[in-house]
Amino acid sequence: MKIDVTDHFVHVRGASEHNLRNVDVDIPRDAMVAFTGVSGSGKSSLAFGTLYAEAQRRYFESVAPYARRLLQQVGAPHVQEITGLPPAVALHQRRGAPSSRSTVGTITTLSNLLRMLYSRAGTYPPGAARLDAEAFSPNTAAGACPRCHGLGVVHDVTEDLLVPDPSLSIRDGAIAAWPGAWQGANLRSIVSGLGIDIDKPWRKLRKKDRDWLLYTDEQPSVLIKPERDRIDYGYYGKFWSARKHVMHVLADSKSDRMRDRAMRFVRSVPCPMCHGSGLRPEALAVTFAGRSIAEVNATPLTEFVALLRPVAGLSEAGAATSTARSGETTEVAVRICADLVARLEVLLDLGLGYLSLGRRSTTLSPGEAQRLRIATQLRSGLFGVVYVLDEPSAGLHPADAEPLLDVLERLKAAGNSLFVVEHDMDVVRRADWVVDIGPGAGEGGGRVLYSGPVPGLEQIKESATSRYLFGRAKPLDHRPRTPQGWLHLRGVSRHNLHDVSVDVPLCVLTAVTGVSGSGKSTLVTQVLAEVVRSHLGLAPEEPDEAELEVDVQHASGLESFDRLVRVDQRPIGRTPRSNLATYTGMFDAVRKLYAATDEAKARGYTAGRFSFNVPEGRCETCQGEGFVTVELLFLPGTYAPCPTCHGARYNAETLEVTYHGKNIADVLAMSVDDAAKFLTDVPAASRSLETLREVGLGYLRLGQPATELSGGEAQRIKLATELQRARRGHALYLLDEPTAGLHPADIALLLRQLHRLVDAGNTVVLVEHDLDAITTADWVIDLGPGGGDAGGRVVATGPPTKVAKAKGSATAPYLASRLV
Numbered sequence: 001m002k003i004d005v006t007d008h009f010v011h012v013r014g015a016s017e018h019n020l021r022n023v024d025v026d027i028p029r030d031a032m033v034a035f036t037g038v039s040g041s042g043k044s045s046l047a048f049g050t051l052y053a054e055a056q057r058r059y060f061e062s063v064a065p066y067a068r069r070l071l072q073q074v075g076a077p078h079v080q081e082i083t084g085l086p087p088a089v090a091l092h093q094r095r096g097a098p099s100s101r102s103t104v105g106t107i108t109t110l111s112n113l114l115r116m117l118y119s120r121a122g123t124y125p126p127g128a129a130r131l132d133a134e135a136f137s138p139n140t141a142a143g144a145c146p147r148c149h150g151l152g153v154v155h156d157v158t159e160d161l162l163v164p165d166p167s168l169s170i171r172d173g174a175i176a177a178w179p180g181a182w183q184g185a186n187l188r189s190i191v192s193g194l195g196i197d198i199d200k201p202w203r204k205l206r207k208k209d210r211d212w213l214l215y216t217d218e219q220p221s222v223l224i225k226p227e228r229d230r231i232d233y234g235y236y237g238k239f240w241s242a243r244k245h246v247m248h249v250l251a252d253s254k255s256d257r258m259r260d261r262a263m264r265f266v267r268s269v270p271c272p273m274c275h276g277s278g279l280r281p282e283a284l285a286v287t288f289a290g291r292s293i294a295e296v297n298a299t300p301l302t303e304f305v306a307l308l309r310p311v312a313g314l315s316e317a318g319a320a321t322s323t324a325r326s327g328e329t330t331e332v333a334v335r336i337c338a339d340l341v342a343r344l345e346v347l348l349d350l351g352l353g354y355l356s357l358g359r360r361s362t363t364l365s366p367g368e369a370q371r372l373r374i375a376t377q378l379r380s381g382l383f384g385v386v387y388v389l390d391e392p393s394a395g396l397h398p399a400d401a402e403p404l405l406d407v408l409e410r411l412k413a414a415g416n417s418l419f420v421v422e423h424d425m426d427v428v429r430r431a432d433w434v435v436d437i438g439p440g441a442g443e444g445g446g447r448v449l450y451s452g453p454v455p456g457l458e459q460i461k462e463s464a465t466s467r468y469l470f471g472r473a474k475p476l477d478h479r480p481r482t483p484q485g486w487l488h489l490r491g492v493s494r495h496n497l498h499d500v501s502v503d504v505p506l507c508v509l510t511a512v513t514g515v516s517g518s519g520k521s522t523l524v525t526q527v528l529a530e531v532v533r534s535h536l537g538l539a540p541e542e543p544d545e546a547e548l549e550v551d552v553q554h555a556s557g558l559e560s561f562d563r564l565v566r567v568d569q570r571p572i573g574r575t576p577r578s579n580l581a582t583y584t585g586m587f588d589a590v591r592k593l594y595a596a597t598d599e600a601k602a603r604g605y606t607a608g609r610f611s612f613n614v615p616e617g618r619c620e621t622c623q624g625e626g627f628v629t630v631e632l633l634f635l636p637g638t639y640a641p642c643p644t645c646h647g648a649r650y651n652a653e654t655l656e657v658t659y660h661g662k663n664i665a666d667v668l669a670m671s672v673d674d675a676a677k678f679l680t681d682v683p684a685a686s687r688s689l690e691t692l693r694e695v696g697l698g699y700l701r702l703g704q705p706a707t708e709l710s711g712g713e714a715q716r717i718k719l720a721t722e723l724q725r726a727r728r729g730h731a732l733y734l735l736d737e738p739t740a741g742l743h744p745a746d747i748a749l750l751l752r753q754l755h756r757l758v759d760a761g762n763t764v765v766l767v768e769h770d771l772d773a774i775t776t777a778d779w780v781i782d783l784g785p786g787g788g789d790a791g792g793r794v795v796a797t798g799p800p801t802k803v804a805k806a807k808g809s810a811t812a813p814y815l816a817s818r819l820v
């Protein structure tokens with residue numbers, strides 16, 4: 001890789017990836033460069049699709065010549081020449097599904113250090129042998145708990161399932177899990193014979209007796225005396241505790257009905273042997289600063305650092321103080337602790353101190369995950385590298401964005417370049433250089449409108465970014481609404497919310513605000529959603545949700561809702577087989593249209609023929625995917641166009657059928673804007689297309705695979721699908737950061753649509769950080785004041801103007817500055 005040292009610029013010539021129109025642009029190195037423009041304008045096509053892709057291609061060519069042939073198949077980015085390009089590292093927001101076993105500790109690689117610490121410098125029980133580092137990982141054979149194999153959970157019975165109604169006596173059937181009929185009567189006689197009162201309500205029995213009846217492994221035989229109407233002769237009966245009975249049925253019964261019944265009494269619970277840590281007992285017996293590795297994994301990072309600091313600060317680490325049992329003050333311990341502290345401090349700086357190392361990555365927000373990866377990069381010691389970042393401020397409260405920018409500055413100061421695709425104007429202002437792309441999206445974009453220091457963008461009148469950056473954009477005009485009633489939640493407890501009371505106003509738009517970790521998602525997307533869902537009698541959405549209690553003491557006002565709609569950023573599909581057209585249902589209308597042509601009728605083609613999922617119509621080489629997978633060692637899931645259909649997805653016969661001169665593959669290749677013109681006579685399709693344009697998605701291609709859509713695009717597709725139903729109603733709409741990933745001009749479009757939903761009688765609740773969105777809300781619920789244990793309280797509520805004046809709110813000062 002040859003880096004041009006004559007100037008400090010990356011020179012791009014003739015870039016035409018996706019919608020880029022033969023772009024020439026010079027971008028400074030060793031600087032923070034913001035790539036701006038409305039969504040779909042081509043920012044990612046330039047930053048990721050061209051610059052990062054080219055750096056990546058050169059890297060693979062240099063290290064793995066054998067990969068060249070495969071890379072040719074994947075295709076190099078469409079660009080004539082790039083000079084002065086250093087190696088690049090991409091930090092995407094969305095990046096495949098994280099594995100359920102990865103945690104904050106594994107993402108940051110801090111877990112490795114921590115295991116080393118326990119292995120080399122922990123305190124061991126007397127006589128115990130030192131363990132290898134891997135014995136402290138539940139993901140290795142050496143470390144996994146023998147009972148749950150490292151999973152941390154096992155299936156077990158619990159008292160509330162075994163005894164659903166504790167006011168009943170044993171005679172009346174308190175232990176629901178026990179068999180009925182003769183066997184049940186038999187067990188009752190045994191219990192009575194053991195001297196336990198079977199006529200007392202269950203809850204009045206002694207705890208010791210209750211536990212014994214439910215869980216014991218003992219099986220005493222008891223002489224049962226003859227009983228009137230039941231048994232004529234005495235005999236010995238064997239006792240079965242409720243658990244033993246249930247487990248016996250699950251393990252041995254041949255009857256599906258019996259097993260199904262028994263399943264009702266078990267749920268997955270933390271493993272009793274390792275208490276959910278997944279680690280074997282020998283590893284759990286080792287401590288550092290008095291805590292086991294499992295305890296440390298559950299400790300918030302702020303507290304963990306405090307434990308390590310005293311050791312990290314020991315200047316005279318005497319090997320003499322080391323004993324066979326403990327290495328806590330050895331040189332090794334000091335070194336590892338100092339390293340851990342330095343790395344943890346970056347996480348604290350980024351406002352992530354409320355997380356713990358053991359926190360599963362599946363439960364992190366994308367913003368949290370990206371900050372973890374940024375922090376990890378900072379310690380990598382690389383320099384001379386371009387970091388290409390995808391909206392680092394997304395999902396961050398303005399108070400959290402500031403420290404993040406400081407960390408980016410440090411990456412830059414260490415000799416790196418930062419290319420940042422960004423929508424937050426406060427971040428753009430801090431950049432050294434801005435590359436603005438536009439003016440519109442798709443066909444209407446793809447030009448560089450400006451490339452230079454930020455102030456110069458003010459002169460570019462056709463730039464939407466310029467309007468928002470320099471305050472010329474017209475604010476959304478909005479008259480605040482008055483709530484038409486209230487949903488009251490009392491005594492809400494979950495995660496960091498402890499016995500909180502919240503009032504949500506009805507028939508208005510509410511923004512729930514607060515710094516990262518303050519409890520917004522817990523309140524809105526979990527508690528509120530679950531309460532309303534269970535009121536509507538709907539099944540839980542997440543499989544694990546069933547295992548969580550709805551932790552609300554009292555809720556009123558739920559009867560105002562007849563529907564719950566969550567519009568989140570989760571993908572609309574996980575395979576390239578689903579796309580915009582299939583998701584919105586519009587493709588059904590298109591397929592019917594093609595089946596109704598004379599040519600199709602003559603050939604006997606039905607609507608099914610025009611589905612790329614059906615064998616008759618699709619291309620058999622790629623099975624209708626349009627792509628074939630290329631296995632590359634380091635690039636998981638890379639696709640190359642299908643050599644037979646070249647991406648069309650259909651076989652040649654199907655493509656012979658045309659409507660107004662276009663075949664079905666041509667339609668899938670159209671943008672929403674073009675399709676709206678082409679299908680104007682097809683009402684079922686044009687209604688969908690119109691709503692998609694209204695939320696700013698006119699630039700998307702109908703066949704764009706679900707896997708290529710950003711979270712923000714997926715969310716707006718869901719919203720458009722909702723809007724197209726256009727029902728008046730009493731629905732509750734819950735949206736988690738709908739503005740993430742959107743340019744302010746797109747945010748304005750989105751807000752207009754959300755307000756339309758409210759005008760139609762619905763209630764909308766947003767988790768939101770964007771100040772424009774918050775200022776147009778009718779009501780604000782501000783949580784905090786901090787993250788984790790420092791948050792979880794309602795700090796302020798009211799219209800935005802009132803919350804802007806609230807004392808002790810992290811949101812107030814930002815809101816106030818926006819409202820002047």
Ligand code: ADP
Nearest residue numbers: 018019039040041042043044045442699700701
């Ligand atoms: P931005 O980052 O500004 O939102 P993108 O660079 O993602 O915009 O998209 C610019 C244009 O390129 C859009 O019209 C988009 O639909 C199109 N596009 C994006 N990804 C692909 C792809 N993988 N294949 C074809 N077109 C794409």
Ligand code: ADP
Nearest residue numbers: 354363495496515516517518519520521522788
């Ligand atoms: P916000 O949405 O405001 O960023 P969250 O509701 O995600 O905040 O988190 C609030 C608190 O609850 C934080 O301390 C967070 O670490 C904790 N938390 C969130 N989700 C989980 C989870 N699945 N398991 C354990 N703790 C969680």
Ligand code: ZN
Nearest residue numbers: 145148271274
């Ligand atoms: Zn276990």
Ligand code: ZN
Nearest residue numbers: 619622642645
């Ligand atoms: Zn094909």
